[in-house]
Amino acid sequence: xxxxxxxxxxxxxxxxxxxxxxxxxxxxxxxxxxxxxxxxxxxxxxxxxxxxxxxxxxxxxxxxxxxxxxxxxxxxxxxxxxxxxxxxxxxxxxxxxxxxxxxxxxxxxxxxxxxxxxxxxxxxxxxxxxxxxxxxxxxxxxxxxxxxxxxxxxxxxxxxxxxxxxxxxxxxxxxxxxxxxxxxxxxxxxxxxxxxxxxxxxxxxxxxxxxxxxxxxxxxxxxxxxxxxxxxxxxxxxxxxxxxxxxxxxxxxxxxxxxxxxxxxxxxxxxxxxxxxxxxxxxxxxxxxxxxxxxxxx
Amino acid sequence: xxxxxxxxxxxxxxxxxxxxxxxxxxxxxxxxxxxxxxxxxxxxxxxxxxxxxxxxxxxxxxxxxxxxxxxxxxxxxxxxxxxxxxxxxxxxxxxxxxxxxxxxxxxxxxxxxxxxxxxxxxxxxxxxxxxxxxxxxxxxxxxxxxxxxxxxxxxxxxxxxxxxxxxxxxxxxxxxxxxxxxxxxxxxxxxxxxxxxxxxxxxxxxxxxxxxxxxxxxxxxxxxxxxxxxxxxxxxxxxxxxxxxxxxxxxxxxxxxxxxxxxxxxxxxxxxxxxxxxxxxxxxxxxxxxxxxxxxxxxxx
Numbered sequence: 001x002x003x004x005x006x007x008x009x010x011x012x013x014x015x016x017x018x019x020x021x022x023x024x025x026x027x028x029x030x031x032x033x034x035x036x037x038x039x040x041x042x043x044x045x046x047x048x049x050x051x052x053x054x055x056x057x058x059x060x061x062x063x064x065x066x067x068x069x070x071x072x073x074x075x076x077x078x079x080x081x082x083x084x085x086x087x088x089x090x091x092x093x094x095x096x097x098x099x100x101x102x103x104x105x106x107x108x109x110x111x112x113x114x115x116x117x118x119x120x121x122x123x124x125x126x127x128x129x130x131x132x133x134x135x136x137x138x139x140x141x142x143x144x145x146x147x148x149x150x151x152x153x154x155x156x157x158x159x160x161x162x163x164x165x166x167x168x169x170x171x172x173x174x175x176x177x178x179x180x181x182x183x184x185x186x187x188x189x190x191x192x193x194x195x196x197x198x199x200x201x202x203x204x205x206x207x208x209x210x211x212x213x214x215x216x217x218x219x220x221x222x223x224x225x226x227x228x229x230x231x232x233x234x235x236x237x238x239x240x241x242x243x244x245x246x247x248x249x250x251x252x253x254x255x256x257x258x259x260x261x262x263x264x265x266x267x268x269x270x271x272x273x274x275x276x277x278x279x280x281x282x283x284x285x286x287x288x289x290x291x292x293x294x295x296x297x298x
Numbered sequence: 299x300x301x302x303x304x305x306x307x308x309x310x311x312x313x314x315x316x317x318x319x320x321x322x323x324x325x326x327x328x329x330x331x332x333x334x335x336x337x338x339x340x341x342x343x344x345x346x347x348x349x350x351x352x353x354x355x356x357x358x359x360x361x362x363x364x365x366x367x368x369x370x371x372x373x374x375x376x377x378x379x380x381x382x383x384x385x386x387x388x389x390x391x392x393x394x395x396x397x398x399x400x401x402x403x404x405x406x407x408x409x410x411x412x413x414x415x416x417x418x419x420x421x422x423x424x425x426x427x428x429x430x431x432x433x434x435x436x437x438x439x440x441x442x443x444x445x446x447x448x449x450x451x452x453x454x455x456x457x458x459x460x461x462x463x464x465x466x467x468x469x470x471x472x473x474x475x476x477x478x479x480x481x482x483x484x485x486x487x488x489x490x491x492x493x494x495x496x497x498x499x500x501x502x503x504x505x506x507x508x509x510x511x512x513x514x515x516x517x518x519x520x521x522x523x524x525x526x527x528x529x530x531x532x533x534x535x536x537x538x539x540x541x542x543x544x545x546x547x548x549x550x551x552x553x554x555x556x557x558x559x560x561x562x563x564x565x566x567x568x569x570x571x572x573x574x575x576x577x578x579x580x581x582x583x584x585x586x587x588x589x590x591x592x593x594x595x596x597x598x599x
Contacts, residue, residue: 026397033392037406040385044410044468050434051424065441066434109316116313120306128314137584139525140325142552142577145559145570146332147324149340168320200309229417231532232552236559247419251536254423265427269420276415284408291411291473292480 048273054263055270062262073263080264088271090242091249095228098160098245102227106167107220111212114177115204118185129178135171141232148236158239163230173219179293180215181208218290221283225276246272329577335570342564354571364572366546367554368579374459374534374550375527378466383519385467386474391504393475394482396490407479411472418469422536425465426452452538455547462534462548466527474519481515482508517591521584528580531556551576 054062057071081088117129148157156162167173185208193203209216231247238244244252253268280287336354340347358364389410393403400406413421429435429451436448451457485508493503534548541557542549551572558569 030398030400033398033400037389037400040389041406041409044413044472047421047424047428047468048413048416050428054434062434063432065437109320113314113317116310120308120310120313122307122310125310135321135325137521137525137581137588139529139577139580139584140329141529142555142573142580143329143332145555145566145573146330146335147328148559149335149566150328150331166320166324169317169325174317194306200306200312204313225415229415229419231417231419236556247417250417250420250423254426254536262427265423269424269427272417272420276417277412280412280415287415288404288408288411288476291476 048277051266051273052270054266057263057266059260059262059264062266074267077263077267080261081268084258084261084264086249086252086258086264086268088249088268091244091246092271094160094243095246098163098234099224099227101160101164102167103220103223105164106170106173106223107216109168110170110173110177110219111181111209111216112204113174114181115185115208117174117178118181119187119190132171132174132178136175144233144236151237157237158243159237160243162237163227163233167223167227170223173223176219176290176293177212177215180219181212184211184215186211214286215293217283218286218293221279221287222290225279228276332570332573332577335567336574338567340565340567340570342566347567350567354568355575357568358571358575363546363549364551364554364575367542367549367551368576370459370542370546370548371528371530371550371552371576374462374466374530374548375524377463378470379520379523379527382467382471382474382523383516385471386478389475390479390482391508393479396487407472407476409472411476413469414473416469418532419536421465421469422533425461426537429457429461453544455545458538458544459547462530462537465533465537466530470523474523477515477519478512481512485511513591517588520591521587524587525580525584528576 049068050066053067053070055077056074057067058073058076061067061071061073078088117125147162151157151159151162189207189211190203193207198206229247230245231251234245234248235251238248250269250272253265258265337349337351338347339350339353389406392398392400393407427433431448431450431452435451436445439445440448449457451461489507489511490503493507498506529552530550531552534542534550535553535556537548538544540553542553555569555572555576558565558572
């Protein structure tokens with residue numbers, strides 16, 4: 001203690017100089033970091049930006065060179081897409097139906113399961129919860145072939161139910177809900193509900209779910225985006241052209257039909273990204289906070 | 299009151315029942331079904347199939363493309379994971395550093411995370427267009443005189459491999475940054491203050507305080523990234539012709555499984571054997587990592 005104080009006192013004149021030097025170095029470091037961040041930002045944004053801009057440019061313009069400013073061929077590009085038989089609105093509706101159903105089922109059943117773990121002390125609970133943590137780490141998607149054949153036997157192949165129903169048992173979401181409920185469940189409130197004569201399910205529906213709305217919303221966004229973007233499962237299970245989801249339609253844009261119709265291709269791609277970009281800018285706070293909620297114990 | 303609670307606890311089974319039923323039907327049975335299919339010569343064209351023992355696996359091990367696919371999957375994952383965790387560590391140290399006081403931390407983070415939400419099939423098609431022969435990348439490089447003439451990127455194994463790695467990195471570095479930042483901000487400032495008083499350097503604080511304390515989250519990132527990386531499909535599948543071209547350079551195990559599945563006969567038995575092998579490999583490595591790193595952590599604390 002004394003030694004530090006002494007050096008501070010005796011070195012007072014030079015200390016000002018030292019501090020100046022230190023500040024200068026800090027500022028240079030800071031400037032370099034900002035430059036690095038700016039470069040990273042450009043890398044992050046530019047591909048998406050070019051995509052959005054090109055969706056509004058004609059094929060001739062696109063072939064002439066890169067532009068970072070939009071043009072006015074959005075509608076004519078859309079006309080080309082339609083004339084080539086790409087039913088964007090249908091794909092959009094299909095994806096929306098699947099994503100919304102998946103979201104509702106994921107959120108409701110994950111909350112139900114997590115509530116059961118958090119509130120009740122039943123035999124085998126620890127084993128059950130540990131299995132869920134284990135399931136998060138196991139690549140279940142690799143059983144897709146067996147899943148496909150099993151769904152065909154049940155008559156559910158080429159049916160949206162085979163994409164929606166598996167979300168009843170979503171281990172990652174249960175894990176998220178468990179972490180979340182741990183921090184917000186008030187056991188006295190549940191007991192109060194019991195004294196008032198509410199049933200156990202009634203307490204869950206009428207007391208717990210309203211309190212858990214923020215967490216449900218966060219989980220809902222993730223479930224929606226994951227389902228909206230899911231390509232592999234739909235690609236394996238859905239075969240009828242009219243049932244194609246948006247990611248599957250996007251994949252057909254690579255085909256020969258659209259050769260050299262660059263504006264239309266970019267528009268088709270943009271249409272599948274824009275809803276997600278809008279959702280992100282509206283709810284980024286929920287999303288960014290939600291990412292770490294499952295992984296980091298506060 | 300006490301006895302009432304005991305009785306109520308049975309309701310726990312009611313609440314977890316839908317999950318268990320859903321898991322048995324849509325999770326566990328498909329795994330079992332995939333495993334049993336892998337021992338048969340089942341195809342999509344025939345109604346019956348017969349047990350062929352380990353034949354599918356023998357053929358798989360005799361097929362050098364399988365090893366190429368597995369090697370590619372590992373290489374593509376490692377090559378994107380290392381820079382991903384590196385950049386994420388750098389960014390999260392900068393954003394959480396109290397001396398640097400980087401402005402707009404939340405906004406940077408938000409922008410860096412955005413690619414992660416993009417539809418991967420659209421992203422693959424986008425980069426395919428950007429790097430096509432007459433695409434913007436060639437236009438830019440040729441017009442700015444960086445290149446004498448346009449390059450056919452799609453036919454270059456090295457470029458395509460690099461592109462898959464880059465896209466994967468682009469998709470995931472923001473998410474990893476957010477996770478590591480959350481872990482770092484949950485570390486008590488008092489620990490760093492104490493270390494500063496003891497005269498620790500910035501690097502020492504990083505090495506001996508930050509790294510050990512963010513280890514659980516690093517483990518989470520590592521395991522989830524590995525499990526996802528072993529199933530890499532959308533980007534390499536849609537970037538070229540869906541067969542891992544050029545020269546099998548971006549053929550991953552999942553693409554190989556898909557190719558068996560959509561072969562003219564639909565060899566689901568053979569396709570299952572690929573799934574089973576990757577399943578076993580991934581689960582084994584994930585669990586190994588989990589236990590190895592978790593035990594060390596418990597010793598340390």
